[in-house]
Amino acid sequence: MKRIVSLFLLLSQTYLFAQGKLPIGDTLKYDILFNGRKAGYSWLCQTGPRQYASYQEYNDRGRGPKLLTTFKASPQGIVTFLDVEGNNYMKGKVAETYELLNGVARWENTAEKQQVSVTRPAIYLSTEADAPYLPWALLASPEKKIDLLPAGQSSIRLLKEHILKNGKNAYLYSITGLGFDPSLLWLDENQMSLGSFSDSFNEVREDVRDDVGDLYQIQKEEMDGYYSKLTSQLVSKSRTGIAFHNVNVFDSERGKVLPARTVLIRDGKIQDVGDASLKLPKGYTIIEGKGKTLLPGLWDMHTHYGGGSEGLLNIACGITNIRDMGNSLSLLELQQQIDNGEVIGPRIVYRSGIIDGDGPYTVPLGISVSNLEEGLRAIRKYDSLGYQQIKLYSSIKPEWVKPMADETHRLGLRVAGHIPSHMTATQAINAGYNEITHANMLFLNFYGDTVDTRSMRRFTLVGEKAASLDFESQEFKDFVKLFQDKHISIDPTLGVFEGMFTSSPSKPSLGYSKIMSRLPATMQRNASWGALTPPPGQEETYRNAMKAMQKLVKKFYDAGILIVSGTDDLAGFILHRELELYAEAGIPTTEVLKTATYNAAKLCDKLDVLGTITKGKIADVILIDGDPVRNISDIRRVSLVVKDGNLYDPKKLLEAISVKYFE
The missing domain is CATH 3.20.20.140 (Metal-dependent hydrolases)
Incomplete structure (x- = not known):
């Protein structure tokens, strides 16, 4: 999960870099903070027409990456070239390359060496570095979806708008398809990243330091609502009681299995445990346990x-x-x-x-x-x-x-x-x-x-x-x-x-x-x-x-x-x-x-x-x-x-x- 979290630290660094709206040579700078203390930094800049460079470095108890990424992207955000050098979080050497040429995608890293034919827009994700071009490609897609290389599909949708302390607008987006959770990211009114926010690990763009608390709270409320809705869909409650019948029970105190038991549950408590002669109460949800272990x-x-x-x-x-x-x-x-x-x-x-x-x-x-x-x-x-x-x-x-x-x-x-x-x-x-x-x-x-x-x-x-x-x-x-x-x-x-x-x-x-x-x-x-x-x-x-x-x-x-x-x-x-x-x-x-x-x-x-x-x-x-x-x-x-x-x-x-x- 730590790698998935890291993936999003720079995931949305800008949508408009590839459109040339950040002047060549200008740099967006971010501080990486652990519990409010600076642990590192990152930056991203446009180095030429549709050419970009990003860097990430931080120290987490002696661990932490130092990664320089250079890439090229089409006006639609499709990366055509990628090179990543440095060391990863565990200090292993990183040398990764990707190229899309004439409909063939080729990449090589420490674990993979592959090439595939590409017949529709697809985005390559590095195994080590972040993907600042992904939100751009998603937002440019008519359906706000895009295939991922080597596998999977990602999508994006707007969740909420917010006015920053400087009076400008910020927009909260959700990206799916990259892990267990939807990933939330903030973009400004020019669709450039404001950073990544949590209660202990933050990446903060220099001009929005005073907004971190507000942005994180809005983001948190969205995720709380998402999982609250899932809870209402995934929890079942018995109106009467539950009876496990003919199930093998593991006696964890004595370290032995008790065969063919009946276990009754009611009002959140274990009501009774007995052998096959224990009567099953009328109306209980009966769960047959033959061949299974409780x-x-x-x-x-x-x-x-x-x-x-x-x-x-x-x-x-x-x-x-x-x-x-x-x-x-x-x-x-x-x-x-x-x-x-x-x-x-x-x-x-x-x-x-x-x-x-x-x-x-x-x-x-x-x-x-x-x-x-x-x-x-x-x-x-x-x-x-x-x-x-x-x-x-x-x-x-x-x-x-x-x-x-x-x-x-x-x-x-x-x-x-x-x-x-x-x-x-x-x-x-x-x-x-x-x-x-x-x-x-x-x-x-x-x-x-x-x-x-x-x-x-x-x-x-x-x-x-x-x-x-x-x-x-x-x-x-x-x-x-x-x-x-x-x-x-x-x-x-x-x-x-x-x-x-x-x-x-x-x-x-x-x-x-x-x-x-x-x-x-x-x-x-x-x-x-x-x-x-x-x-x-x-x-x-x-x-x-x-x-x-x-x-x-x-x-x-x-x-x-x-x-x-x-x-x-x-x-x-x-x-x-x-x-x-x-x-x-x-x-x-x-x-x-x-x-x-x-x-x-x-x-x-x-x-x-x-x-x-x-x-x-x-x-x-x-x-x-x-x-x-x-x-x-x-x-x-x-x-x-x-x-x-x-x-x-x-x-x-x-x-x-x-x-x-x-x-």
């Missing part, structure tokens, strides 16, 4: 929830509860919308208030602080807002950790997160951490406290060295015992590392390969977006690093450490892959399923109302067309979801965001 709703314990299509993806994939691991304060509004039934989404059960130190690698979410006292005030603010956990990040000074952890514990909250730079996991645990986030942070423990883990080095060092870790060494055994003694949990997020360490531009990770054919056409080309580029000759070393991560998680499971499953990646589908990776590591499937049900509810202190299929608890259950205890991959086959007693058809939810149902 599980408690799944939990994703590592999200940065953004609403919209994420809500539909989560529910369609059986995820009814999430833990948010760091966000803007707009999360509180999202939570309220879900709880009120205004939009479809998982229950945000647990919120982590993210805190980072000021500096060049500050995380673009949450609260940044420049001294310890500011850190303590941030903790108190999150506590006053009802957060349950504090997440510390990489730029926190090591000497702040203990007093910040002490204050967090004094208020009754947990401490989790990244290990601050120039600190080890052992030191962080001894200073008060309750949980370590991400498996790479566990490996970094063995490379000392001199490593600057704010940068990309927190990934590349693990890629280079993880496979050589001696799991039988006393150092490793002492590390595991520390977790045992202090009851520390882990949130490994193996799925995101599989993408980093095992995929390449021409070959996505297994986790994405399993779902690629189900995704929108334009998203299939970006399935390897998060891949690292190993140094020459170290490709196998990086792949073995992923195997070492799985082995480490198995070692922690064997030691009785509490493991919770989370993604920090594509909503829904990557949690399924996370569970598969645990099973591949040798963890029994019953225990794997517990990480996303019982264990999660236990850590979040919600076992009294969630986490098991038990009489009196909240009616969050999912029906699997298969048996994930015998075959963990059956967890992908979600055929029905019940959340708060409401019924959701996963097929309809996925169709609403252009995703194919499982076969």
Whole structure:
């Protein structure tokens, strides 16, 4: 999803450049802001008749692109030449070319080398750079639609007009066909881009800085209305009750399957659970469960929830509860919308208030602080807002950790997160951490406290060295015992590392390969977006690093450490892959399923109302067309979801965001 978001940062940079209405040599300039702080910039200018250049550069915790794009376009906005050079978000080299000549389109990039005959107008989309010519071509089209290369179709429509503070008009457009969500973009009265706006990541044209809040609010209201309408179409309610008949029930507490059960649901609660002799009440909606498995709703314990299509993806994939691991304060509004039934989404059960130190690698979410006292005030603010956990990040000074952890514990909250730079996991645990986030942070423990883990080095060092870790060494055994003694949990997020360490531009990770054919056409080309580029000759070393991560998680499971499953990646589908990776590591499937049900509810202190299929608890259950205890991959086959007693058809939810149902 991050690649799709990036695609729109410069998507609409101008409609009229190709018509020559921007004087040659003049430049439109944009600031890229994270949480109001400048993180980079972009520009676009016309360099000659129907010839253009654009540039984008920003720093996101050591990651971020530096891309120079040059292109030519016809008066109708059809790009005829494109060249992209530089590095992508993950610092991989970019060299991409495209040419349309005599009805033949040819392009080459790190993943593709193709040529096709073009018989009607079509727009090529780069795999790395943005497409400032796309809105122009769409608006010039009589039907406001255009084919995309190599596949797909996009359309545009006007949503709203707005008067800027300078008295000029602005126009909000919606573009579809590029991802799960419609993409909204603002153009001025000359059809030039005003930027891209959100609550934390903004690209702002220099002359509309004072309008950002208004433009974002209008845009947000449009998207809220769009998903509110979908909600009214996609949620089914039982007027009486629901009865699952003759279904196998997964007992998540004991880790076993109970065959041929009847489960009754009424008024959003589990009314009863019994065997085949349990009477089916008259008038209930009866769902036959023979050959299927009923599980408690799944939990994703590592999200940065953004609403919209994420809500539909989560529910369609059986995820009814999430833990948010760091966000803007707009999360509180999202939570309220879900709880009120205004939009479809998982229950945000647990919120982590993210805190980072000021500096060049500050995380673009949450609260940044420049001294310890500011850190303590941030903790108190999150506590006053009802957060349950504090997440510390990489730029926190090591000497702040203990007093910040002490204050967090004094208020009754947990401490989790990244290990601050120039600190080890052992030191962080001894200073008060309750949980370590991400498996790479566990490996970094063995490379000392001199490593600057704010940068990309927190990934590349693990890629280079993880496979050589001696799991039988006393150092490793002492590390595991520390977790045992202090009851520390882990949130490994193996799925995101599989993408980093095992995929390449021409070959996505297994986790994405399993779902690629189900995704929108334009998203299939970006399935390897998060891949690292190993140094020459170290490709196998990086792949073995992923195997070492799985082995480490198995070692922690064997030691009785509490493991919770989370993604920090594509909503829904990557949690399924996370569970598969645990099973591949040798963890029994019953225990794997517990990480996303019982264990999660236990850590979040919600076992009294969630986490098991038990009489009196909240009616969050999912029906699997298969048996994930015998075959963990059956967890992908979600055929029905019940959340708060409401019924959701996963097929309809996925169709609403252009995703194919499982076969």
